[in-house]
Amino acid sequence: MEGNRKRIAALIAAAALVGGGAGAGVVALSHDSGSSTAATVSNTSGSTSTSGSTPTATNVASSISAIGQIAKNSLKSVVEIDSTSTASSNSNPFGGSGKQEAEGTGWVYDTKGDIVTNEHVVDGASSVTVKFSDGSTYKGTIVGTDTSTDVAVVHVDAPASKLVPLELADSSTAQIGDGVVAIGNPFGLDGTVTAGIVSAVNREITAPDGTPIEGAIQTDAAINHGNSGGVLMNMDGKVIGVTSQIQSESGGNDGVGFAIPSNTVRTVADQIIAGGTVQHALLGIVASDAQNGGAKVQSVTAGTAAANAGLKAGDVITGVDGEKVADSAQLRAIIAGHKPGDKVTLTVSRDGQTTTIHATLGTRS
Numbered sequence: 001m002e003g004n005r006k007r008i009a010a011l012i013a014a015a016a017l018v019g020g021g022a023g024a025g026v027v028a029l030s031h032d033s034g035s036s037t038a039a040t041v042s043n044t045s046g047s048t049s050t051s052g053s054t055p056t057a058t059n060v061a062s063s064i065s066a067i068g069q070i071a072k073n074s075l076k077s078v079v080e081i082d083s084t085s086t087a088s089s090n091s092n093p094f095g096g097s098g099k100q101e102a103e104g105t106g107w108v109y110d111t112k113g114d115i116v117t118n119e120h121v122v123d124g125a126s127s128v129t130v131k132f133s134d135g136s137t138y139k140g141t142i143v144g145t146d147t148s149t150d151v152a153v154v155h156v157d158a159p160a161s162k163l164v165p166l167e168l169a170d171s172s173t174a175q176i177g178d179g180v181v182a183i184g185n186p187f188g189l190d191g192t193v194t195a196g197i198v199s200a201v202n203r204e205i206t207a208p209d210g211t212p213i214e215g216a217i218q219t220d221a222a223i224n225h226g227n228s229g230g231v232l233m234n235m236d237g238k239v240i241g242v243t244s245q246i247q248s249e250s251g252g253n254d255g256v257g258f259a260i261p262s263n264t265v266r267t268v269a270d271q272i273i274a275g276g277t278v279q280h281a282l283l284g285i286v287a288s289d290a291q292n293g294g295a296k297v298q299s300v301t302a303g304t305a306a307a308n309a310g311l312k313a314g315d316v317i318t319g320v321d322g323e324k325v326a327d328s329a330q331l332r333a334i335i336a337g338h339k340p341g342d343k344v345t346l347t348v349s350r351d352g353q354t355t356t357i358h359a360t361l362g363t364r365s
Contacts, residue, residue, distance in 0.1 A: 117229030184230025215333025
């Protein structure tokens with residue numbers, strides 16, 4: 001799995017641009033409006049039947065009905081985002097500057113008019129237009145962005161009747177095999193709904209600035225260019241992630257997509273909306289996977305939360321605030337979902353004994 005993470009990190013860098021084109025490896029999901037339009041076929045493989053049981057007409061019909069209800073409740077909250085940027089003279093073979101347009105997806109975060117999307121959807125944008133499901137459009141203002149998590153917030157002055165927020169779930173509860181529904185605007189096809197399952201959790205993907213994004217959710221629900229900034233929802237109709245990247249040899253959907261976890265999205269979006277600089281929590285250790293589960297502390301950075309709390313090299317962190325830690329990637333994901341100043345309780349195995357350590361998280365530079 002570590003080798004796969006490195007491959008993902010290496011391949012995203014060249015594609016994480018507004019209007020990024022297709023190519024091998026992981027690609028960002030914004031859509032250049034100059035591309036041709038293609039049809040999207042929904043994948044309804046997400047079943048609510050018990051693992052190991054044989055699907056029946058009844059539970060398949062129930063699953064389809066649930067997907068339809070989620071779509072009915074959520075489509076009005078998912079928007080199309082059209083961004084326009086001015087290309088520099090260096091990229092224009094005829095000299096001067098030219099306009100570049102890209103399409104992506106966003107969704108209503110609160111009743112004040114804040115819309116969440118991916119940073120790479122609005123990166124470098126000189127103007128942003130937000131289109132609701134009823135066709136109405138409004139000028140968007142970029143409130144703020146965070147390249148290290150690929151999260152951005154756009155504000156619109158729209159009537160209250162259009163501002164129906166989607167509820168966020170706790171992404172740490174996502175399990176392999178859970179049914180999921182993706183809603184977005186692939187290839188400019190507004191309000192496309194697809195479904196599938198959670199294929200894996202705690203994946204590591206790469207942000208536009210090269211920073212690892214921890215705790216990403218992998219799914220086989222069909223997502224393509226234009227789905228960037230859209231929602232990945234659980235079967236309760238709550239957002240567990242923001243669709244951001246795909247891994248593909250063809251540049252199209254190969255059933256391997258990734259969503260930024262909702263816990264990270266919530267933390268970053270709230271900081272952007274509050275008007276402050278986005279800060280990321282830091283524990284202050286280098287960790288590896290422990291042989292029997294958990295994250296083994298390899299080293300502790302002086303002056304950090306870990307050092308102040310008394311963590312030592314050789315300690316194995318097996319839990320945070322009562323949540324079991326399976327490996328070092330999950331630990332990084334949990335810390336990423338917190339804010340600087342948050343207090344966490346670590347369950348630690350040291351010299352064969354289990355102890356509890358309290359730490360106040362610092363700020364990652």
